[in-house]
Amino acid sequence: MLRKLTFIAAALTLVTGPALAAGHPEPPKDIHFSFEGPFGKYDAAQLQRGYKVYREVCAACHSMNLLAYRNLGDKGGPFYNSKYKNPNDNPVVKALAADAQIDDIDHETGDAIKRPGIPADRFPHPFPNDYAARASNGGALPPDLSVMGKARTGGPEYIASLLQGYPTPPAGLTVPTGQHYNVFFAGDVTEAWKGDKKHVPAGGFIAMAPPLKDGLVSYDDGVKSTVKQQAEDVAAFIMWASEPKMEDRKQMGLAVIIFLLLFSGLLYASYRQVWRNESH
Secondary structure, three states: OHHHHHHHHHHHHHHHHHHHHOOOOOOOOOOOOOOOOOOOOOOHHHHHHHHHHHHHOHHHOOOOOOOEHHHHHOOOOOOOOOOOOOHHHOHHHHHHHHOOEEEEEOOOOOOEEEEEOOOOOEOOOOOOOHHHHHHOOOOOOOOOOOOHHHHOOOHHHHHHHHHHOOOOOOOOEOOOOOOEEEOOOOOOOHHHEOOOHHHOOOOEEEOOOOOOOOOOOOOOOOOOOOHHHHHHHHHHHHHHHHOOOHHHHHHHHHHHHHHHHHHHHHHHHHHHHHHHHHHO
């Protein structure tokens, strides 16, 4: 019995002890996106702005290996045009792809070359390999963003909050060299906190420096380019990349629900008719 009590006490200490001291991230901001809810749809203008933020800011470190330029012209995508059934024929998609430099091999000499992209090409990786990526980012490996909208709890709200979550570190918090304090990043800053251990600041340390600032990206549609706007726009774009067929899925789901309701009504009416006949 004594042994069991000792084990229980030790387990409670492990569970409750760190909980009093360890830090925790702030919950993501409550941000409204047009694609929320069963009838929500992507805002093409926001996706276009988000793609520009990704291309001009995020693409310097973060890959999107699962995305090809032709996907930008798919139905529901940022540059969809109903005039072109095949997104490969969309001139905007062609122009965006041509702006990229794609690694390739010269078929005559076998030499490694760079060539303008075509719609079928996937987004280029910013680094030749993971070792180069780590060397350029203080040892941290920037994650691929292809499905990040679905891979993180909170999805686009978390991404948009994280990009805005770089306050001035509170007095008493020592930020390690090469790291940055972010209130929405999951971590434990207890060891770096010199204040009351029962009031450890929320958040953690992240290798990514604040990537956005007001006016960093010039929007073509005249929308004011604030950090908040940039963060929400690129979060929406990343969400679209993570689930590009979301609108089709919602439409199919609605059709299925309507069918099931009608079918249930038909079954109920048939059931009533059968049992009414049996009663006679």
